[in-house]
Amino acid sequence: MDIELSPEDVAFREDVRRFLRENLPETVKSGAAATPSVFVEPEVGQVWNAVLHAKGWLGYQWPVQHGGTGWTPFQRYLFEKECAAAGAPNLTVLGLKLLAPVLWTFGTEEQKGFYLPRILSGEDYWCQGFSEPGAGSDLASLKTRAVRQGDHYIVSGSKIWTTHAHHANRMFTLVRTNTEVKKQAGISFLLIDLDSPGVSVRPIRTSAGDHEVNQVFLEDVAVPVENLVGNEGQGWTIAKFLLENERGGSCHAPKLIHDLDRIVSASHEQSDGRGGVLADDTDWKRRVARARLGVEALDMIELRIIAEIAEGNAPGPQTSLTKLLASNLRQEIDLLAVDLYGVAGLQLEKARPLHGGDAPVPVCAPGAMIASPRYLNSRAWTIFGGTNEVQSTIIARSVLGL
Known part of the structure; x- marks a missing residue:
């Protein structure tokens, strides 16, 4: 399909192509080509992330005030198209494209100031804790509980099909904070440090032999109240926002x-x-x-x-x-x-x-x-x-x- 590009878009495309020719490492390109799973391993993906971060292009979908590029939606499309044509790996989507928009839309200033720079730098590697053994497509039926005790939530339950939890140091997750209301209204959105006591990760091997997904167990995990994103009971709204970004963010x-x-x-x-x-x-x-x-x-x-x-x-x-x-x-x-x-x-x-x-x-x-x-x-x-x-x-x- 041919689209007539403006002179500015042509110049932008050529700039992207030149950058890819000069900066896409052959080891990253070959690693992406030889990856059979959806997500490339961190030794491939994080190397490419670091190259883009040094250029200032990693948060290309982000607002400028949070480290974004200021590109138009069509320029973002051209960037993705040229990256795909060059054989670059998909970016690490969980923090960059799923959590980050949630934080700048629903998060506090403290959360934005702390977590967003760490996503760009690669200091934090995130996984998503949504699905549960009894709540996959019917996500609203999740049972992982978060009970507030003072300035912490005590979280108990498990998450499954958690991509790259074995690499991640943090997980954004949906938990049930209220059992007395309609099931969607009792869900909240929490950020959990996976180094916390009570967290364990069990690998799940796919039929292809890849270790991409996991089951995460949470046994009385203490999570600071300031790790709540949005308000209690707003998790379902945030999840729908996040899933729209997941399906249409790239x-x-x-x-x-x-x-x-x-x-x-x-x-x-x-x-x-x-x-x-x-x-x-x-x-x-x-x-x-x-x-x-x-x-x-x-x-x-x-x-x-x-x-x-x-x-x-x-x-x-x-x-x-x-x-x-x-x-x-x-x-x-x-x-x-x-x-x-x-x-x-x-x-x-x-x-x-x-x-x-x-x-x-x-x-x-x-x-x-x-x-x-x-x-x-x-x-x-x-x-x-x-x-x-x-x-x-x-x-x-x-x-x-x-």
Whole structure:
């Protein structure tokens, strides 16, 4: 899809491209390419974060007064598109794109002054404690309790599917502070130091062999009252705000386009088993065309949302549409990668990491070693951040008015 750029946007894009050519470390680029899970490991992601922070570009979505760049919504889109095309890793989203907007919108001046600089510097690495064993898609049914005792909340319960909790030193979480009201009205938003007594983290291995998610146990954990964000009972409102940012805070299409282009490029060298190359196979070309049309349609929708943001409007419930489409396209493209390599695409190496000097030797091309674990991990896309069914319900009610 071509969009006519203003001279200012062309100059901005060229500045970003030049910066990426000169400053994106090859180890970071190769590490991102060889990461089968959704989140890159800190030894890859935090290195790139530090490069961007030194440039002043890490908080590119933040307000200027909190360390942001002052870029327009379209410039932010161009930045993400160029980063994706260059093979840069996704940024560490939990602190930068989820918690930070909550803090500058609902937090106290003390919370903003303390936590926001530490997110940018990398001193704090955050995880998100929302889902529980009995409260995933039905998040309002969470049972983790926070009982106020003097100047502390005593928190007990557990959180599950907690991404990178084994790396994090802090967790933002939803807790129940009132059991006598409607379940949504009794939820509050707390910041928890994971070094506190009573916190333990248990790893959960995915079917692909990756350790990305965890279960976090909270046993009478004392949390200072000043770690409450917003008011007691405001957690549900804050969670909805955060989830809209999660679903619409970044553009999915540029990364999907990059991954699809990489697969198509490899198909020109991959045998079709009949003496030709897969790129010339009619069924393969049909599948690629369907995926590309889907990604380009998603790109248009995301640009429409960007235009709304540029007018001063919130992302809104239409971000559920981008989450739904991006999840399905992610799975479709990852399946293409498996089929691209045939039998070699079925290899499932359990060693980690799959990048660096100690990485295992792939069967066939490096992309073949990544194909199956990436495919298996992407099964979670239609679950995390709200299942496809939840997104469809939001679209039906809030977008279509059904």
